[in-house]
Amino acid sequence: MACNHSQWKKPTVWPYEIPMELHKINRQNLLSKYTDCANDVILLQGGVSLHMDDTDMDYEFRQESNFQWTFGVEEPGFYGLLHTGTKQAILFIQRYPEDYSWWMGEIQPPQYFKEKYQVDAAYYVDELVKVLEELKPNKVHVLFGENSDSGHPVCTAKFDGMDKFDIEKSRLYVDISNCRAFKSELELKVMRFCAKVSSDAHVTVMQSVKPGMKEYECASLFKHYVYSKMRSFYTAYSCISASGRGSCTLHYHSNDKEILAGELCLFDMGGEYKRYASDITCTFPSNGKFSDAQKQVYNIVLKAVLAVEEAIKPGVEWTDMHLLAERVMTEGLVELGIIKSGFTMEELEKHRVGAVFFPHGLGHLLGLDVHDVGGYTGTAENRPRLKEFGLKSLRTRRVLESGLVLTVEPGLYFIEVLIDKALNDPEVARFLDADVLNKYRHFGGVRIEDDVAIHADGAEILNRVPRTVEQIEACMAGQDWKALPDPFAKFFRD
Amino acid sequence: MACNHSQWKKPTVWPYEIPMELHKINRQNLLSKYTDCANDVILLQGGVSLHMDDTDMDYEFRQESNFQWTFGVEEPGFYGLLHTGTKQAILFIQRYPEDYSWWMGEIQPPQYFKEKYQVDAAYYVDELVKVLEELKPNKVHVLFGENSDSGHPVCTAKFDGMDKFDIEKSRLYVDISNCRAFKSELELKVMRFCAKVSSDAHVTVMQSVKPGMKEYECASLFKHYVYSKMRSFYTAYSCISASGRGSCTLHYHSNDKEILAGELCLFDMGGEYKRYASDITCTFPSNGKFSDAQKQVYNIVLKAVLAVEEAIKPGVEWTDMHLLAERVMTEGLVELGIIKSGFTMEELEKHRVGAVFFPHGLGHLLGLDVHDVGGYTGTAENRPRLKEFGLKSLRTRRVLESGLVLTVEPGLYFIEVLIDKALNDPEVARFLDADVLNKYRHFGGVRIEDDVAIHADGAEILNRVPRTVEQIEACMAGQDWKALPDPFAKFFRD
Ligand SMILES: [Mn+2]
Ligand SMILES: [Mn+2]
Structure with a gap:
């Protein structure tokens, strides 16, 4: 198929950046369903890179939908939490080895992502348990359930040290689904x-x-x-x-x-x-x-x-x-x-x-x-x-x-x-x-x-x-x- | 980016179909490494559809490389075997429910795939154990090992009833890798x-x-x-x-x-x-x-x-x-x-x-x-x-x-x-x-x-x-x- 680009002109408007306010409103809507929980945590695990079988190739990264809705994060391997009492939003990012910088791109610190995604704090994923231990939540709400269209199970957050916390699976998936259905x-x-x-x-x-x-x-x-x-x-x-x-x-x-x-x-x-x-x-x-x-x-x-x-x-x-x-x-x-x-x-x-x-x-x-x-x-x-x-x-x-x-x-x-x-x-x-x-x-x-x-x-x-x-x-x-x-x-x- | 198709002309040559001979030669090359095995089976599991998290969406199907090399199969969910003695190649296909035909396309019988991929026989996946039992192989060779570039494990064939057979993991991955490296x-x-x-x-x-x-x-x-x-x-x-x-x-x-x-x-x-x-x-x-x-x-x-x-x-x-x-x-x-x-x-x-x-x-x-x-x-x-x-x-x-x-x-x-x-x-x-x-x-x-x-x-x-x-x-x-x-x-x- 021939494709003539001689007429290419610089577009006057590039696709606009989505304001992080959009995800903040999403989070507020979700948290408004948890006013009965003074000291709980909502924990979501972001999508991870998916490799093609045993090869060195990954599928292009596509963020998990609930994580996308809540945080708008574009990178793989994150976790994120919301505190039902303080309403704080915290992100946890991947830690990369030094040579990542010349193979994959500049390595950014947590502070960079705190600002990029306008959350209250950002840490490394290996600090998740420590942060949770400091928060001492009554319950940690995670997604659990089946998608009504596909029948596939939703991604339930998992991490080493989970067993130290009271994990609650009964409501988050329904609550977030009911929020996601209504568009701001x-x-x-x-x-x-x-x-x-x-x-x-x-x-x-x-x-x-x-x-x-x-x-x-x-x-x-x-x-x-x-x-x-x-x-x-x-x-x-x-x-x-x-x-x-x-x-x-x-x-x-x-x-x-x-x-x-x-x-x-x-x-x-x-x-x-x-x-x-x-x-x-x-x-x-x-x-x-x-x-x-x-x-x-x-x-x-x-x-x-x-x-x-x-x-x-x-x-x-x-x-x-x-x-x-x-x-x-x-x-x-x-x-x-x-x-x-x-x-x-x-x-x-x-x-x-x-x-x-x-x-x-x-x-x-x-x-x-x-x-x-x-x-x-x-x-x-x-x-x-x-x-x-x-x-x-x-x-x-x-x-x-x-x-x-x-x-x-x-x-x-x-x-x-x-x-x-x-x-x-x-x-x-x-x-x-x-x-x-x-x-x-x-x-x-x-x-x-x-x-x-x-x-x-x-x-x-x-x-x-x-x-x-x-x-x-x-x-x-x-x-x-x-x-x-x-x-x-x-x-x-x- | 503007794209002008007014000049579209029907190409004189469409991408040619790959002759199934290509995969037949690949199979012969692999089998030539098993002349010491009079009655073994080489068993490969093809790639499966990969859904995007819990959603109703699949990634576009991309066949697993070893299965592609051996059989050239374009559809997900197959198994395939080679017999080291008779040199026969047999495919096992998915069985679909009736409504698949109006949602996804015409349902084809095993015979269709036997001809399409020019193998010696084709059955349904749920007939795999029965066919294996009839073949009574000394060993069933499956892929096992790590990709030297990615470190990811190769797809090892798995099926219900595996434990009835003598599964041999020691050589197939190296043998097929050495074959794949050389192009016909x-x-x-x-x-x-x-x-x-x-x-x-x-x-x-x-x-x-x-x-x-x-x-x-x-x-x-x-x-x-x-x-x-x-x-x-x-x-x-x-x-x-x-x-x-x-x-x-x-x-x-x-x-x-x-x-x-x-x-x-x-x-x-x-x-x-x-x-x-x-x-x-x-x-x-x-x-x-x-x-x-x-x-x-x-x-x-x-x-x-x-x-x-x-x-x-x-x-x-x-x-x-x-x-x-x-x-x-x-x-x-x-x-x-x-x-x-x-x-x-x-x-x-x-x-x-x-x-x-x-x-x-x-x-x-x-x-x-x-x-x-x-x-x-x-x-x-x-x-x-x-x-x-x-x-x-x-x-x-x-x-x-x-x-x-x-x-x-x-x-x-x-x-x-x-x-x-x-x-x-x-x-x-x-x-x-x-x-x-x-x-x-x-x-x-x-x-x-x-x-x-x-x-x-x-x-x-x-x-x-x-x-x-x-x-x-x-x-x-x-x-x-x-x-x-x-x-x-x-x-x-x-
Ligand atoms: Mn290259
Ligand atoms: Mn539609």
């Missing part, structure tokens, strides 16, 4: 920036796609855009740049197919900035013009996005938003003749007919993790995962509250395995017109995904990419798509 | 391709660099180039795009500084293809023209590269190559007046004066790992690491043999910590002219790194980038640098 104004600012740059990257990619390109060339361009604009080494998740039938694989990421003329591209890609994620999906025709069939399916999904975003406000249940999207799309499938008419929405919903074409959840909390923590805590604490097809994939069942950020990402997919299962199940097949449906077997899928912040008065969309058919076709033709009518304009804020 | 013709082909694309990426970056850019923009462009040309998600190691004094940090990779006019850029970056690494360093002036001082230091390092590459042939000791480079550069430093004249080379070498400015090893074996295995096996088996400054960093002490691939990467660095140590040590300071040396304190560093294959008749350079001052200046000015005189031309083959 400063965090929202970062997420807006990240979503904006990622939107621009999507637009750049859309304007570059041509039949004959490989999918990975598009993912590569996206990554290049966000890395060079935000110095974000990682994207928020593995890029999905699917074309044709690959768009039916929900987490497609082999990205190795050649993009053919007439195919739909489903590009689900998001940059991250200072570990805050964006998560944006655009679906568009490889050659810049929707076919009639593509337009019909696309507009059904677009209608679902709009319906959900108009309905979003504090007090609404996320599960109901999922069902709203499913309903709008089910109606669309009835109009297409894929689902037979004459049935009530209740019947269709009960038999999970819509879920055959929309088998994933409507969206998820978004923050430092792309599938952010807190989906089944807070207002969802007593609402366990549902069992029904489609609904069981919901990553949260929360009641919406101001400060939450979620993705809204309905989709319609013609997945052969699911189509065959449906047609072979008399309980579902009776709702479907097999002849019409079979025509869509090779259609692929459409997903549209926005990043949405919940405010007291409704939804804010953080990203800005072409959404209507007219906008997409104009954008791909290099025209001013932002000047066209935009049904989502009411959701943009700044 | 098919492997060399892949490494030439990888070095060529990586060279072109370097040229693209050099032609794009402008004062005012951030270092990470350059790393990002390099990664974009190799990803979009080779679909290689990872580079062979973390990109070093250092400018100014950052070039003195040998493994610099924060890449966050603005590149200033008049600075040297030291870019040590290499792509990988099908996990085979390249490792190339170019040093050049940010604004396209060397200053006199930059030219002088650069030409000293260039002279060292040429001297080594001319001396390289089977039978030569790598340690002597290091000392040759050190000697050439020490002479250069005498000419600059940094090292006082009038001392013998033996005295200077004995007191490690050159190593103050060249504190790392001359190079390393290169293969699937950028610091490839086998550095201290084979002819280096009884030559342990040296203790002297500089020499202790040698990653191999082998005698050169046809089939080895190594980097040649001498460098001169003005590292303040090392300069101060030297000036404060009377045993070293007496060789140095402090006044002259102090003028170089902020100079930075120069490294030049080639990837060199050893043939019966001498060295082959796999990469092709501008090397002379004239070539570099022409390249950066957009001129035809390949038409200029090239003292390295004699080392190119194809």
Whole structure:
């Protein structure tokens, strides 16, 4: 892929530094849950460098999310503690041998990190036990539990000498998850920036796609855009740049197919900035013009996005938003003749007919993790995962509250395995017109995904990419798509 | 960084598929070391997906090197075995639940992988013990040991039911390391391709660099180039795009500084293809023209590269190559007046004066790992690491043999910590002219790194980038640098 840099101009604004105030506010929020503890310590262990098997190579360092949220530390091998009584924040840093300085860079003393991260004190990790012994805490709270999306255990702080202290595992993970779910104004600012740059990257990619390109060339361009604009080494998740039938694989990421003329591209890609994620999906025709069939399916999904975003406000249940999207799309499938008419929405919903074409959840909390923590805590604490097809994939069942950020990402997919299962199940097949449906077997899928912040008065969309058919076709033709009518304009804020 | 894709043209050649023959030859080479074992099994466990802490995100999958070498398998979670008697190769694949197919992609049966990887049989991992029980091996050889560069333990195959077999850990790691060190013709082909694309990426970056850019923009462009040309998600190691004094940090990779006019850029970056690494360093002036001082230091390092590459042939000791480079550069430093004249080379070498400015090893074996295995096996088996400054960093002490691939990467660095140590040590300071040396304190560093294959008749350079001052200046000015005189031309083959 040729890349012409002759036009390179020095950007007027480099990615801004995040004020350490952001993490201070995070810490205050967490500590406010511990007013019942006069002399406890909250202890977190930061991420460590991860080597590739036995080799001399490390994966690029990516800070553990809870440590990132609490301290904003960019280096590996730290510990950090908060004192619930004095509210002090203390960092513990790695001690390096002398030759580290010419192999890896200047060795900085604790004082440097105390100032860099604006904490109350900094020591070496080998001083942790001594500091703890001086603090004499009643309890040392550490993270413990399982991530509700992945099922993986959270990183529980460990250190030599732990057995001298009363380690309390029962509450920190839930408390910090409930804090992390709600974004402060400063965090929202970062997420807006990240979503904006990622939107621009999507637009750049859309304007570059041509039949004959490989999918990975598009993912590569996206990554290049966000890395060079935000110095974000990682994207928020593995890029999905699917074309044709690959768009039916929900987490497609082999990205190795050649993009053919007439195919739909489903590009689900998001940059991250200072570990805050964006998560944006655009679906568009490889050659810049929707076919009639593509337009019909696309507009059904677009209608679902709009319906959900108009309905979003504090007090609404996320599960109901999922069902709203499913309903709008089910109606669309009835109009297409894929689902037979004459049935009530209740019947269709009960038999999970819509879920055959929309088998994933409507969206998820978004923050430092792309599938952010807190989906089944807070207002969802007593609402366990549902069992029904489609609904069981919901990553949260929360009641919406101001400060939450979620993705809204309905989709319609013609997945052969699911189509065959449906047609072979008399309980579902009776709702479907097999002849019409079979025509869509090779259609692929459409997903549209926005990043949405919940405010007291409704939804804010953080990203800005072409959404209507007219906008997409104009954008791909290099025209001013932002000047066209935009049904989502009411959701943009700044 | 703007990226103009209007010129995108469909490449005439996509990265070629590696013939499975390559891995078959690798297996034959390994099995040829086990002719004394009539009924043993060699068992390897492939890499597994690595999740990011507790989150729902995985690092992009990167196959474990020994498994890659033996089988070329691209998917996680496999096991593989070789039978020393029948010479059969058998793969064991993951079993996935039904919904994997719409989340992650089509589920393929063992037969698919048997054909894809051209092995004699394929089963599910949960059938491993049954297959082993049928084979009734005398011993099951597994990897065990420490990587000589990183000190990390190699991945030892583990599975439920292991205790039923006689597990032999004593030899496989050394045997496979000794095999991996020598590259077959098919492997060399892949490494030439990888070095060529990586060279072109370097040229693209050099032609794009402008004062005012951030270092990470350059790393990002390099990664974009190799990803979009080779679909290689990872580079062979973390990109070093250092400018100014950052070039003195040998493994610099924060890449966050603005590149200033008049600075040297030291870019040590290499792509990988099908996990085979390249490792190339170019040093050049940010604004396209060397200053006199930059030219002088650069030409000293260039002279060292040429001297080594001319001396390289089977039978030569790598340690002597290091000392040759050190000697050439020490002479250069005498000419600059940094090292006082009038001392013998033996005295200077004995007191490690050159190593103050060249504190790392001359190079390393290169293969699937950028610091490839086998550095201290084979002819280096009884030559342990040296203790002297500089020499202790040698990653191999082998005698050169046809089939080895190594980097040649001498460098001169003005590292303040090392300069101060030297000036404060009377045993070293007496060789140095402090006044002259102090003028170089902020100079930075120069490294030049080639990837060199050893043939019966001498060295082959796999990469092709501008090397002379004239070539570099022409390249950066957009001129035809390949038409200029090239003292390295004699080392190119194809
Ligand atoms: Mn999403
Ligand atoms: Mn190297």
